[in-house]
Amino acid sequence: MHKTQDILDATLNNAASMIKDNILADSIWMARGILAIYDRQTEDEQNNETTRYHNGVGFGAVDANILSSFAKQLQKGRSLSPKQTQIAHKNMPKYCQQLARIAKN
Numbered sequence: 434m435h436k437t438q439d440i441l442d443a444t445l446n447n448a449a450s451m452i453k454d455n456i457l458a459d460s461i462w463m464a465r466g467i468l469a470i471y472d473r474q475t476e477d478e479q480n481n482e483t484t485r486y487h488n489g490v491g492f493g494a495v496d497a498n499i500l501s502s503f504a505k506q507l508q509k510g511r512s513l514s515p516k517q518t519q520i521a522h523k524n525m526p527k528y529c530q531q532l533a534r535i536a537k538n
Contacts, residue, residue: 434458440536449533453526463521464507469535470528471504490531496524 435451474491
């Protein structure tokens, strides 16, 4: 596991790679990543669990429905099932560049 401070000190690309490692190794990092990306979607995208704007922020169209539903479940304090966790671990690495930008801001 990479330490948060090491991620913050790294270049953007290295930070994204480190975040990816952490997401793949730790379900807590993965859940926080889902929530961080979901938080940056527009309100209508969150409500409809879709992607409406191609602004480089939030989930892509392919993942918007399922990852938004996971985010809502996590917001309610419920954990993901083993199958949901497997899906999230598969889909979240593509958002590591976004997460690195979030961490650096």
